[in-house]
Amino acid sequence: MSDLFSVAGRTALVTGGTRGIGLMIARGLVEAGAKVYVSSRKPEACEAAAAELNQHGEAVALPADLSEEAEIARVAEELSAREQGLDILVNNAGATWGATLDEFPVSGWDKVMDLNLRSPFLLTQALLPLLRAAGTPDSPARIINVGSIDGLHVSPLPTYSYAASKAGLHHLTRVLAKELGPQHITVNAIAPGPFESKMMAATLAAVGDQIAASAPLRRIGRPDDMAGVAVYLASRAGSYVTGAVIPVDGGIGTTV
Numbered sequence: 001m002s003d004l005f006s007v008a009g010r011t012a013l014v015t016g017g018t019r020g021i022g023l024m025i026a027r028g029l030v031e032a033g034a035k036v037y038v039s040s041r042k043p044e045a046c047e048a049a050a051a052e053l054n055q056h057g058e059a060v061a062l063p064a065d066l067s068e069e070a071e072i073a074r075v076a077e078e079l080s081a082r083e084q085g086l087d088i089l090v091n092n093a094g095a096t097w098g099a100t101l102d103e104f105p106v107s108g109w110d111k112v113m114d115l116n117l118r119s120p121f122l123l124t125q126a127l128l129p130l131l132r133a134a135g136t137p138d139s140p141a142r143i144i145n146v147g148s149i150d151g152l153h154v155s156p157l158p159t160y161s162y163a164a165s166k167a168g169l170h171h172l173t174r175v176l177a178k179e180l181g182p183q184h185i186t187v188n189a190i191a192p193g194p195f196e197s198k199m200m201a202a203t204l205a206a207v208g209d210q211i212a213a214s215a216p217l218r219r220i221g222r223p224d225d226m227a228g229v230a231v232y233l234a235s236r237a238g239s240y241v242t243g244a245v246i247p248v249d250g251g252i253g254t255t256v
């Protein structure tokens with residue numbers, strides 16, 4: 001059973017892997033045996049996350065602003081120079097923006113749509129040669145997109161571009177799963193509910209108890225909940241799963 005959920009010998013890139021949900025996923029993959037590149041804008045945050053993860057396995061800092069096309073190309077070049085293939089790509093980096101409908105700014109639309117939807121597409125595109133090099137019929141390469149329950153249900157928050165970007169990412173997951181399956185690459189999405197992070201800090205401080213009480217499982221997410229689903233999708237256990245959008249939300253997205 002430990003072999004079924006092992007990612008030993010695999011190489012992964014986790015975008016936004018320096019904190020929050022990305023770090024939960026990166027830590028899970030490292031502990032399950034993968035070599036994990038962690039990427040975010042801040043070099044010092046990447047170094048700090050890699051140093052922490054290196055206490056449990058192997059991690060490498062790879063700073064980049066993934067909202068920039070040129071930076072995406074550079075990440076692909078750097079990975080190609082260092083690795084023969086990429087087994088696991090986790091498109092996790094994301095941002096949100098809240099404003100009333102009447103006052104919602106163009107900048108809040110573009111920033112969120114670009115980072116949450118355009119960047120995962122462009123990064124996937126740039127890394128296809130490495131993913132194709134890693135995938136085999138028995139052991140496909142994996143793309144894991146981090147969506148949100150806000151792409152499944154209608155959030156009470158005025159986060160229009162965020163909701164649209166996440167619903168778009170979920171459907172892009174299915175579109176790419178169909179095309180990339182025959183190329184030995186699975187594409188799945190995780191749709192998290194509420195988890196502790198910088199992005200969620202203000203919301204959880206204000207209404208965290210209410211959110212937890214509304215969930216059928218009566219709590220917010222824990223790091224192991226996120227690590228568990230990522231390791232499942234990335235390991236041999238998940239090798240026949242593609243095109244799935246998996247809510248990890250204590251039941252909120254499907255029942256509230």
Ligand SMILES: NC(=O)c1ccc[n+]([C@@H]2O[C@H](COP(=O)([O-])OP(=O)(O)OC[C@H]3O[C@@H](n4cnc5c(N)ncnc54)[C@H](OP(=O)(O)O)[C@@H]3O)[C@@H](O)[C@H]2O)c1
Pocket residue numbers: 015016017018019020021022039040041042045064065066067092093094095115146147148149191192193194195196197198199200
């Ligand atoms: N927390 C939740 O409850 C929740 C629920 C549903 C979905 N999600 C999704 O989970 C993902 C992670 O969210 P989080 O809550 O963990 O947020 P977070 O704590 O704000 O972390 C975001 C991560 O993305 C990185 N990042 C931001 N802009 C970037 C850019 N332009 N280029 C590269 N990296 C960038 C950040 O590092 P730098 O600042 O150093 O760039 C950080 O590592 C997001 O896609 C989010 O939508 C979260």
